[in-house]
Amino acid sequence: MAAKKERDPNTIVVNPKHNPTVAALLSIIPGLGQAYNKRFIKGAALFILFAAFVIAAVDFMSNGLQGLITLGEVPREDDSRVFLSNGIISLILLTFFIAFYVLNIQDALKDAKRIQLGWQVPNIREGFKNAWDTGFPYLLVGPGLLLLVFVVIFPLMFMVFLAFTNYNLYNAPPRNLLEWVGFQNFINLFTISEWRNTFINVLSWTLIWTFVATTLQIALALFLATIVNDPRIKFKKLIRTVFILPWAVPAFTTIIIFSALFNDNFGAINTGIIQPIFGTGIPWLTDATWTRIAIIMIQVWLGFPFVYALFTGVLQSISADWYEAADIDGASRIQKFRHITFPHVMFATAPLLIMQYSFNFNNFNIIYLFNQGGPAVRGQTAGGSDILISWIYGLTFENQQFNMAAAISIILGLLVASFAFFQFRRSRSFKEEGTF
Amino acid sequence: MAAKTKKPLDRKLVNRLELIGSYSVIAIMFVIILYPLAWALGISLNTGTGVYGASIIPDNITFEHYAWLFTDPRSNYLLWYRNTLIVAFSVTIIATFMIALTAYAFSRYRFKGRKNGLYAFLLLQMFPVLMAMVAIYILLNTVNLLDSLLGLIIIYVGGAIPMNAFLVKGYFDTIPRELDESAKIDGAGHFRIFFQIMLPLAKPILAVVALFNFMAPFMDFILPRIVLRSPENFTLALGLFNFVNDQFANNFTRFAAGAILIAVPIALVYLFLQRYLISGLTSGATKG
Numbered sequence: 001m002a003a004k005k006e007r008d009p010n011t012i013v014v015n016p017k018h019n020p021t022v023a024a025l026l027s028i029i030p031g032l033g034q035a036y037n038k039r040f041i042k043g044a045a046l047f048i049l050f051a052a053f054v055i056a057a058v059d060f061m062s063n064g065l066q067g068l069i070t071l072g073e074v075p076r077e078d079d080s081r082v083f084l085s086n087g088i089i090s091l092i093l094l095t096f097f098i099a100f101y102v103l104n105i106q107d108a109l110k111d112a113k114r115i116q117l118g119w120q121v122p123n124i125r126e127g128f129k130n131a132w133d134t135g136f137p138y139l140l141v142g143p144g145l146l147l148l149v150f151v152v153i154f155p156l157m158f159m160v161f162l163a164f165t166n167y168n169l170y171n172a173p174p175r176n177l178l179e180w181v182g183f184q185n186f187i188n189l190f191t192i193s194e195w196r197n198t199f200i201n202v203l204s205w206t207l208i209w210t211f212v213a214t215t216l217q218i219a220l221a222l223f224l225a226t227i228v229n230d231p232r233i234k235f236k237k238l239i240r241t242v243f244i245l246p247w248a249v250p251a252f253t254t255i256i257i258f259s260a261l262f263n264d265n266f267g268a269i270n271t272g273i274i275q276p277i278f279g280t281g282i283p284w285l286t287d288a289t290w291t292r293i294a295i296i297m298i299q300v301w302l303g304f305p306f307v308y309a310l311f312t313g314v315l316q317s318i319s320a321d322w323y324e325a326a327d328i329d330g331a332s333r334i335q336k337f338r339h340i341t342f343p344h345v346m347f348a349t350a351p352l353l354i355m356q357y358s359f360n361f362n363n364f365n366i367i368y369l370f371n372q373g374g375p376a377v378r379g380q381t382a383g384g385s386d387i388l389i390s391w392i393y394g395l396t397f398e399n400q401q402f403n404m405a406a407a408i409s410i411i412l413g414l415l416v417a418s419f420a421f422f423q424f425r426r427s428r429s430f431k432e433e434g435t436f
Numbered sequence: 437m438a439a440k441t442k443k444p445l446d447r448k449l450v451n452r453l454e455l456i457g458s459y460s461v462i463a464i465m466f467v468i469i470l471y472p473l474a475w476a477l478g479i480s481l482n483t484g485t486g487v488y489g490a491s492i493i494p495d496n497i498t499f500e501h502y503a504w505l506f507t508d509p510r511s512n513y514l515l516w517y518r519n520t521l522i523v524a525f526s527v528t529i530i531a532t533f534m535i536a537l538t539a540y541a542f543s544r545y546r547f548k549g550r551k552n553g554l555y556a557f558l559l560l561q562m563f564p565v566l567m568a569m570v571a572i573y574i575l576l577n578t579v580n581l582l583d584s585l586l587g588l589i590i591i592y593v594g595g596a597i598p599m600n601a602f603l604v605k606g607y608f609d610t611i612p613r614e615l616d617e618s619a620k621i622d623g624a625g626h627f628r629i630f631f632q633i634m635l636p637l638a639k640p641i642l643a644v645v646a647l648f649n650f651m652a653p654f655m656d657f658i659l660p661r662i663v664l665r666s667p668e669n670f671t672l673a674l675g676l677f678n679f680v681n682d683q684f685a686n687n688f689t690r691f692a693a694g695a696i697l698i699a700v701p702i703a704l705v706y707l708f709l710q711r712y713l714i715s716g717l718t719s720g721a722t723k724g
Contacts, residue, residue: 137550138541147594151594156567248707256691257473365657369677
């Protein structure tokens, strides 16, 4: 509001002696600018807060930032991981500090400009009330933000930093010190043939898996929803309940059950169906291609019910007028499906369907629980059915190649982020958001 | 319809054939869906711990594996149940409250950093917590919360915020602003408006969020696997996974019994509340 008034040519400068620049410059020491604006209590509070923060944190922060550069100097005594995490915490604190510092200067500048235009400094009571009103949303967000910083943002940053170190099985703290290696891990990933081949294999399988499994899931759901939605079909409630069961039963139990059913030697699918018909069993768990086929089938089993439930809801809401009009025009059943049912269903559920794709892209559970990413493939660290996220898990907890795992995580993160950006820019909520 | 021009008898026949086709597709799906579940139930009633001799229709039905889970001194099943309940209740209460606070701020207040905060939430909910597992492990290790339920609870709560805050914010947005504005004119403070007007109105979505958060610890095994080390701290999902992880075939009947015992209550909850759960998920994605 102050800015608007200032641009107004009719505004009369009431206090020409009160200089906003001086207020801003004085705020280099937090609180002084506010004191210049005659808001002494606010100024004092700010000064004390900043002074307390600086006294308490300056040692930790300077040590932390220094440690972030050196990653420890005395082998066997300094733990590089501690240095790294202290360094990241220091960075986070520094960011907060700078943000508040800038806000403090802006605040002094804004108040000074308003005073120049004849604004009366509110008394203490009003001042408190204003502070409470503007500060309230921050109070609400604060606890969540704090938790978010330490549980989500800190770990993600840690991972990003790890990608630029040489932290692996042979060079692991606290025995050894870590060193910064720049982009070496990424260069290795793309130039050393074993890494490159593995990466290409895993990435292409991840994309195929995401596309095929999710599309089949949606296609089956659409097919079943259309069949069951037919008015001639009875027992709809029972059918719906059974169809939703795979969604309702916890996935980790069903995946383990399936991995027993698909077992090469004793699994019921081999002993009960395949062997009697074809004479020999199928190596579901020892051949990569068969494992992939099995995993896709299981995911379709697990994933179609939710989409089915969505589609059924949409189908019931399509007005009968559409179909009646089509009947009058003599449209065939396929035409009605293509031009009425399909567009309606897809339009209403598109964002949710896209979420199904992104869910499967990172669907760790099914890959890991079914065959632990296996079967093992010679000459690479990823198994035959590993997708990116399960490969990262394997690299981290089985091969202890932390640096490579982190580098691949970053690539995965970039893929996810660009996808998310693309999708959310189109989403309705952000367009509506702009109207406020 | 294609049958329109044909004789009435033909139409009846076509009609019947179509219905037979539809019903047989549905019947096949019933078999595909129910067989694995029935198989697990059958296996859990077999004698012996191995899966080799076990069959879906056991010769003599026994509940010994269920009894073993509860009574055998080597079984930690009840302990795991207790742990899971502790985690689930704590996460539900803390996370739902924090999510409501955050969502309320983003829905009703215009403050500096709001827009960027929304973008950050959207982005963060796309990243699986799993991606940062190394760091979570090391972080919990340095603050001595590794192998403790508290560490697990904190991670769950933190991970739940970006995801669900958006869902609840979308719901808050649909509540007319006139309600809280008139309350403000009547002199109600920020907290009063939040607790006495907004929270009661948002009950349906909060119930959905609470339910999701309550269910998560029952079904997630990977985060507990990273955080928890000693068997007496395990949650149900992790404990059951370890049953089959060590010697897959040799503990399978016990695993099946334990799995049935958690699958049945969870499946019942889902089946009874499916409409609410699905509408909750749907509104989050389209309106949020």
